[in-house]
Amino acid sequence: xxxxxxxxxxxIRLTGIDKRFGAVHANRAIDLSVxxxxxxxxxxxxxxxxxxxxxxxxxxxxxxEGRVEIDGTPVAFRSSAEALxxxxxxxxxxxxxxxxxxxxxxxIMGRARGSVLSRLTRKLDxxxxxxxxxxxxxxxxxGIDPLAKVATLSVGARQKVEILKxxxxxxxxxxxxxxxxxxxPPEADELYAVLHRLRSEGTTxxxxxxxxxxxxxxxxxxxxxxxxxxxxxxxxxxxxxxxPAVRQPIEAALVNMMIGRDKPELPERAxxxxxxxxxxxxLTDGTRLGPIDLKVHGGEIVAxxxxxxxxxxxxxxxxMGLRKARDGMIGIDxxxxxxxxxxxxxDAGLAHISEDRHATGVADTMSLIDNASIGFVDGAPxxxxxxxxxxxxRRIFTEVLIEQHKVRTPSPDLPMASLSGGNQQKLxxxxxxxxxxxxxxAAQPTRGLDIGSTVAVQDALLRLRAEGNAVLLxxxxxxxxxxxxxxxxxxxxxRIVGTMQSADFDIDQIGRWMSGAVEHVATKPEETDxxxxxxxx
Amino acid sequence: MxxxxxxLPGTGTARLAPDMAEAMEARSHAxxxxxxxxxxxxxxxxxxxxxxxxxxxxxxxxxxxxxPFILLSGANLAVTAEAFFNGALGSKFxxxxxxxxxxxxxxxxxxxxxxxxxxxxxxxxxxxxxFGGLVAGVIGAEVNAPPLVLTALCxxxxxxxxxxxxxxxxxxxxxxxxxxxxxxxxxxxxxxSVALYAVSPAGPFVSATQPSxxxxxxxxxxxxxxxDGTRLHFGLIIALLTVIGIxxxxxxxxxxxxxxxxxxxxGAARASGVSVPRITIATLLISGGLGGLAGAVQVLGVYxxxxxxxxxxxxxxxIAVALLAALSPIxxxxxxxxxxxxxxxxxxxQAVAGISREMVGVVSGLVVAFVAIQPAILHLWAxxxxxxxxxxxxxxxxxxxx
Ligand SMILES: Nc1ncnc2c1ncn2[C@@H]1O[C@H](COP(=O)(O)OP(=O)(O)OP(=O)(O)O)[C@@H](O)[C@H]1O
Ligand SMILES: [Mg+2]
Numbered sequence: 056x057x058x059x060x061x062x063x064x065x066x067i068r069l070t071g072i073d074k075r076f077g078a079v080h081a082n083r084a085i086d087l088s089v090x091x092x093x094x095x096x097x098x099x100x101x102x103x104x105x106x107x108x109x110x111x112x113x114x115x116x117x118x119x120e121g122r123v124e125i126d127g128t129p130v131a132f133r134s135s136a137e138a139l140x141x142x143x144x145x146x147x148x149x150x151x152x153x154x155x156x157x158x159x160x161x162x163i164m165g166r167a168r169g170s171v172l173s174r175l176t177r178k179l180d181x182x183x184x185x186x187x188x189x190x191x192x193x194x195x196x197x198g199i200d201p202l203a204k205v206a207t208l209s210v211g212a213r214q215k216v217e218i219l220k221x222x223x224x225x226x227x228x229x230x231x232x233x234x235x236x237x238x239x240p241p242e243a244d245e246l247y248a249v250l251h252r253l254r255s256e257g258t259t260x261x262x263x264x265x266x267x268x269x270x271x272x273x274x275x276x277x278x279x280x281x282x283x284x285x286x287x288x289x290x291x292x293x294x295x296x297x298x299p300a301v302r303q304p305i306e307a308a309l310v311n312m313m314i315g316r317d318k319p320e321l322p323e324r325a326x327x328x329x330x331x332x333x334x335x336x337x338l339t340d341g342t343r344l345g346p347i348d349l350k351v352h353g354g355e356i357v358a359x360x361x362x363x364x365x366x367x368x369x370x371x372x373x374x375m376g377l378r379k380a381r382d383g384m385i386g387i388d389x390x391x392x393x394x395x396x397x398x399x400x401x402d403a404g405l406a407h408i409s410e411d412r413h414a415t416g417v418a419d420t421m422s423l424i425d426n427a428s429i430g431f432v433d434g435a436p437x438x439x440x441x442x443x444x445x446x447x448x449r450r451i452f453t454e455v456l457i458e459q460h461k462v463r464t465p466s467p468d469l470p471m472a473s474l475s476g477g478n479q480q481k482l483x484x485x486x487x488x489x490x491x492x493x494x495x496x497a498a499q500p501t502r503g504l505d506i507g508s509t510v511a512v513q514d515a516l517l518r519l520r521a522e523g524n525a526v527l528l529x530x531x532x533x534x535x536x537x538x539x540x541x542x543x544x545x546x547x548x549x550r551i552v553g554t555m556q557s558a559d560f561d562i563d564q565i566g567r568w569m570s571g572a573v574e575h576v577a578t579k580p581e582e583t584d585x586x587x588x589x590x591x592x
Numbered sequence: 593m594x595x596x597x598x599x600l601p602g603t604g605t606a607r608l609a610p611d612m613a614e615a616m617e618a619r620s621h622a623x624x625x626x627x628x629x630x631x632x633x634x635x636x637x638x639x640x641x642x643x644x645x646x647x648x649x650x651x652x653x654x655x656x657x658x659x660p661f662i663l664l665s666g667a668n669l670a671v672t673a674e675a676f677f678n679g680a681l682g683s684k685f686x687x688x689x690x691x692x693x694x695x696x697x698x699x700x701x702x703x704x705x706x707x708x709x710x711x712x713x714x715x716x717x718x719x720x721x722x723f724g725g726l727v728a729g730v731i732g733a734e735v736n737a738p739p740l741v742l743t744a745l746c747x748x749x750x751x752x753x754x755x756x757x758x759x760x761x762x763x764x765x766x767x768x769x770x771x772x773x774x775x776x777x778x779x780x781x782x783x784x785s786v787a788l789y790a791v792s793p794a795g796p797f798v799s800a801t802q803p804s805x806x807x808x809x810x811x812x813x814x815x816x817x818x819x820d821g822t823r824l825h826f827g828l829i830i831a832l833l834t835v836i837g838i839x840x841x842x843x844x845x846x847x848x849x850x851x852x853x854x855x856x857x858x859g860a861a862r863a864s865g866v867s868v869p870r871i872t873i874a875t876l877l878i879s880g881g882l883g884g885l886a887g888a889v890q891v892l893g894v895y896x897x898x899x900x901x902x903x904x905x906x907x908x909x910x911i912a913v914a915l916l917a918a919l920s921p922i923x924x925x926x927x928x929x930x931x932x933x934x935x936x937x938x939x940x941x942q943a944v945a946g947i948s949r950e951m952v953g954v955v956s957g958l959v960v961a962f963v964a965i966q967p968a969i970l971h972l973w974a975x976x977x978x979x980x981x982x983x984x985x986x987x988x989x990x991x992x993x994x
Contacts, residue, residue, distance in 0.1 A: 397863070
C-alpha cells in the first residue's frame with residue numbers, strides 16, 4: 056500500500072529549500088517528497104541539516120528560499136500553530152513539555168481556538184480533554200495517565216506524551232526528530248508498534264534517526280542529507296530486509312552516503328589489569344539507592360544497566376557529590392571522597408558526561424568558549440590567579456576541542472544553542488575527556504550522535520581505558536555495552552542484582568535480572584567478599 | 593584559598609589532559625590565517641550592530657509611546673524638545689549636570705546588572721544605596737582622620753553598608769531558598785526607615801544645625817571637583833573605573849564565570865562544582881556593595897552630608913538602566929547617560945514647556961516594558977521581513993515588478 060508513486064500527490068513536497076544561519080549553509084536547495092501513508096526516513100551526520108529542514112516544514116523557522124506543498128497545495132506557515140492546524144505535528148529533538156503541568160494540561164496548551172475574547176471567557180474543559188487523552192492513549196497502547204504530572208514520568212513516557220501532543224490536533228502528518236534517542240530498547244519497540252499502527256491508519260510519518268536498525272525496520276523510503284544537500288535516496292519498502300544478504304549492502308550504501316566512507320570499526324580489545332580506581336562500599340542515599348558495593352579497576356569499562364529509574368541517576372549524583380550519601384564510602388584512587396564537594400572530586404580526576412545535557416551539561420545561551428570552560432576555571436589551565444581567567448587560552452582550548460572532535464560550527468563565539476544536538480554532545484564529550492579523568496562517568500555518551508561520531512566517542516572511551524583509567528558507563532543501548540564494556544552490573548530497585556563479564560554476556564539473563572524475574576537467584580554483590588570479586592575480574 | 597599541592601589530588605587546580613595541553617601549545621604558536629581574524633572581526637561587528645539596533649529600537653519605541661502623554665499635557669513639541677536638549681546638553685553646565693546625574697545611575701545600574709547576570713533579581717538596590725549613603729555620611733561626620741583616609745573610609749563604609757543591607761536576603765536565598773525579590777524589597781523599607789530614624793530629631797546622628805541630615809563631612813574629605821565651575825566630581829572617575837572592574841570581574845575572572853554560569857544554567861553550575869549558595873551570597877553582596885558605593889559617592893560628591901531624601905530613586909531607575917544596556921557593563925555607560933539626560937533635561941522641560949518631571953518615570957517604565965517584550969518585538973520584526981520577502985517573491989513569479 057505504501058509504494059510511493061510520483062503521480063499521486065505527495066503528502067509533503069519540499070522544493071528548493073534553502074536556509075543559511077550566518078556563515079552556515081544549513082539547507083542547500085533541498086527537494087524532498089514524501090508519499091502519503093508512508094514512513095520516510097531522514098538520515099545524515101550531525102549538523103547535516105535534518106532538524107532545520109523539518110522545522111522549516113513545521114513553520115518554526117522560515118526558509119530563505121523554496122516552496123512547501125502539503126497534499127498538492129502550496130502553503131506558507133508563519134508559525135507552528137498554523138502548521139498544527141494544517142494537520143502537521145512535530146516531535147522535537149528536545150523535550151518541550153512543562154514538567155510542573157499534568158499531561159493533559161501540556162496537551163491542550165497553546166491549542167485554544169477562536170477569538171481572544173472567547174478564549175478568555177470560555178471555561179477550560181479539562182475533564183473532556185482528559186477523556187480524549189485517555190482515549191488516544193488507549194488507542195495506541197501508551198498506558199499514560201492524563202492527570203499525572205509530567206515531572207513524575209519516565210523519559211519513555213514523556214516521549215509518548217510528546218507524540219500525543221503532536222497527534223492531539225488530529226495530525227495526518229507526523230515528524231519525529233530522533234524520538235528514540237532517549238528510549239530503552241523495549242520502549243523503542245513499543246514506539247515502533249505505534250508508528251506501524253499510525254501508518255496503517257494512513258498517517259504520513261517523517262522519521263529522523265541515527266539508528267540504522269530502526270531505519271531499516273520502519274522506513275519505506277529514506278533520504279540522505281550531507282552538508283545541507285540531498286546526496287541520495289533509497290527505496291526500502293518491498294525489499295527483503297530480514298535477509299542479511301539483502302540488508303547489509305543497503306545499510307553499507309546508506310552509511311557511505313551519509314559519511315562518505317564505510318562505517319568505522321572499533322579496535323580489538325584485550326583484558327587489562329590495573330589497580331582499583333573506583334571503590335564503592337556500602338554506599339546508599341537512604342532512599343532510592345543501595346547499599347551497593349562496586350569496584351572498577353584501571354583499564355576497565357564497567358557498564359551499569361537496568362530499566363530507567365532504578366537508581367542510575369542517584370548513583371551518578373552520589374558519585375559526583377550532587378546528592379548526599381547516607382552511609383558508605385566512595386574511594387577514588389585510594390582517597391575516600393564521600394565528603395568532598397563536587398569541585399574537589401573533579402580536580403581529583405572525576406569527569407562526567409551527563410545524561411541530560413540541557414539540564415546539567417551545558418548553558419544554551421553562553422558561547423561555545425564559555426561552555427568549553429565549564430569546570431575548568433580553577434587554577435593552572437586558564438586561571439593563574441583568582442583575578443584572571445585567560446580569554447585567549449580558553450579560545451585556543453575551544454578551537455582545539457572543535458577541531459579534535461569535529462564539532463561543526465563557524466565560530467567558537469556563537470551560543471551553544473546554535474549547534475545541532477549531536478554537535479553539542481560532541482563538545483561536551485570532548486570537554487570531559489580533556490579533564491584527563493581517572494574515572495569517567497559516561498551517561499548515555501553517544502546519545503544523539505551520528506554513526507561516525509558514535510564510534511569516535513566509543514573509541515575515545517576505549518583509549519581512556521587503554522591508558523589505565525576507569526570508565527563507568529551508563530547506557531540504555533545494550534549494543535553499546537556489548538561493544539565496549541568489560542563487565543556489566545545490573546541495577547534494580549537501587550541494588551546491584553547481577554554482574555557479568557564481557558565473555559559471558561547473555562542478553563536473556565540480563566533481561567531477567569533487569570525485570571526482576573530471577574531476583575532470588577541473583578548474587579548479591581554487597582554480601583560477597585570484595586576479594587572474590589576482584590579475583591573474578 | 594585552598595593550598596596548592598599538586599601531588600595530591602583535589603587541590604584546587606583543574607586537570608588538563610597532557611595531549612590537550614600540547615595541542616593548545618602548538619596552536620598558540622601556529623600562525624593564524626588572516627581570514628580567521630577577518631571573520632572574527634566581522635562576527636563581532638555584526639553582534640555589535642545587532643545590539644546597537646536593539647538598543648535604538650527599544651529606546652525609540654519607549655519615546656514614541658511617551659509622546660501622547662507629552663502632547664496630552666498640552667505642550668508644544670518643538671518647545672519641549674528644545675527645552676529638553678538645552679537642559680541636558682545645551683551648555684557646559686548642562687553637560688556637567690547630566691554627568692553628575694549619570695554617576696549614581698551608572699554605579700547602581702552595575703549593581704542591578706551583576707545580580708541579573710547571576711540569575712538573581714536584586715530589587716533592593718535603592719535600600720542598599722540609602723544604607724551605603726548613611727554609613728558614609730556617618731563615618732564622614734563622626735570619624736577623625738586625615739582627609740584622604742577619611743574619604744577612603746567613607747567609600748569602604750558605604751560599600752560595607754550596602755553589602756550589609758543585602759546580607760539577609762543573600763543568606764535567606766542561599767540557605768532557605770527564599771525568593772530575593774521579596775526579601776530585597778522588604779529590606780528597602782527597612783533601610784529607608786532606619787535612615788529616617790538615624791537623622792530624625794531623636795536620632796543618634798542628626799546634625800545640630802540641620803534637621804534630617806548628618807553633620808557635614810569636612811570639605812577636604814569630600815570628592816574633589818574635576819571640572820571648574822560645575823558640580824562634576826571625582827565620582828565620575830570612580831564610576832568609570834567600576835565599569836571596567838565589573839566587566840573584568842564578569843568576563844575575566846573565575847568568580848565572574850561562575851556567576852554567569854549560575855545565571856545561565858544553575859544545574860550545569862552545580863554539576864561542574866560551583867557551590868551555588870556561596871556564589872549566590874557573593875553575587876548579592878557584590879551587588880549590594882555596589883549599591884552602597886553609589887550612595888556613598890553621591891553623599892561624598894554632591895551633598896557633602898547624608899540627608900534622608902538624598903536619593904531620587906536611583907536604585908529603581910537603575911533597573912531600567914541595566915536592562916536597556918542588556919546587562920553589558922560597557923553599554924551601561926550609554927544607557928546611564930541617556931537616563932541622566934532625561935533627568936537633567938526634565939528640569940528644563942518643566943520650567944520652560946510645563947511638562948511634569950514625572951515624565952522621566954514614564955519613559956523609564958516604558959523602557960523596562962519594552963525590554964521585557966523584546967522577544968515579541970524581534971518575532972514581529974522577523975515576520976514583517978518574511979512578509980516583505982513573500983510579497984517580493986510573488987511579484988517576481990507573477991512577473992509584475994512592484
Ligand atoms: N539557530 C541557529 N543559529 C545558527 N546556526 C544554526 C542554528 N540552527 C542550526 N544551525 C546550524 O545549522 C546546521 C544544521 O543544524 P541541524 O540542527 O539542522 O542539524 P541536524 O542534521 O539536525 O543534526 P543533529 O543530528 O546533530 O541533530 C548546523 O551546522 C548548525 O550549527
Ligand atoms: Mg537535529
